[in-house]
Amino acid sequence: MVAFECDRCGKCCVSLGSLITIERQLNDRDYYCRCKIDNSVFLGHVDPAYCEEIADEFDAETAAHSIQEKKTCRFLRKNRQGEGTLCAVYSTRPKICRDFRCYRMLIRNHEGSVCGKVIGKNTLRTEDAALENLWKEQVIVIPYGDTAAWTEKVVGILSEHDYHADTVE
Numbered sequence: 001m002v003a004f005e006c007d008r009c010g011k012c013c014v015s016l017g018s019l020i021t022i023e024r025q026l027n028d029r030d031y032y033c034r035c036k037i038d039n040s041v042f043l044g045h046v047d048p049a050y051c052e053e054i055a056d057e058f059d060a061e062t063a064a065h066s067i068q069e070k071k072t073c074r075f076l077r078k079n080r081q082g083e084g085t086l087c088a089v090y091s092t093r094p095k096i097c098r099d100f101r102c103y104r105m106l107i108r109n110h111e112g113s114v115c116g117k118v119i120g121k122n123t124l125r126t127e128d129a130a131l132e133n134l135w136k137e138q139v140i141v142i143p144y145g146d147t148a149a150w151t152e153k154v155v156g157i158l159s160e161h162d163y164h165a166d167t168v169e
């Protein structure tokens with residue numbers, strides 16, 4: 001088993017705007033928020049680099065009496081220090097975000113490099129053509145019912161072909 005590593009790509013945040021909402025602004029950095037997926041509340045403490053833009057946006061919406069429902073989570077922001085995006089409340093993000101695993105198995109090749117990820121039940125994401133073929137020919141056909149039995153079988157098949165698979169914690 002390996003620890004899940006989130007690379008903060010933000011892909012899972014782009015559709016959560018209607019589900020992670022601000023109920024009340026407490027001060028320039030803190031927001032009383034709700035996660036509608038599990039109906040929990042959390043205190044969103046905004047990274048200082050993003051508190052002004054988030055506060056300005058929220059103030060403008062409040063003044064206009066139109067807190068807008070966004071497609072993307074409002075805490076997902078363009079990374080100012082580098083490429084891509086980041087979560088502006090990362091250290092205080094809701095439990096659902098902390099617990100989310102976008103893949104459940106990691107596959108490495110004989111050199112130890114990550115060459116595939118298993119998403120959902122048995123969907124493989126890979127750029128390794130040989131692994132993709134192996135998956136289509138021998139893994140997809142395995143009935144999915146008992147997760148532990150499926151995992152054991154798949155790990156065995158991959159191992160016979162010089163791949164190493166680890167489930168994610």
Ligand code: SF4
Nearest residue numbers: 006007009010012102
């Ligand atoms: S959980 Fe996955 S999809 Fe979401 S930000 Fe992390 S790496 Fe990206």
Ligand code: SF4
Nearest residue numbers: 013073075076087097
């Ligand atoms: S709170 Fe952060 S991790 Fe959660 S959906 Fe919003 S941007 Fe993504």
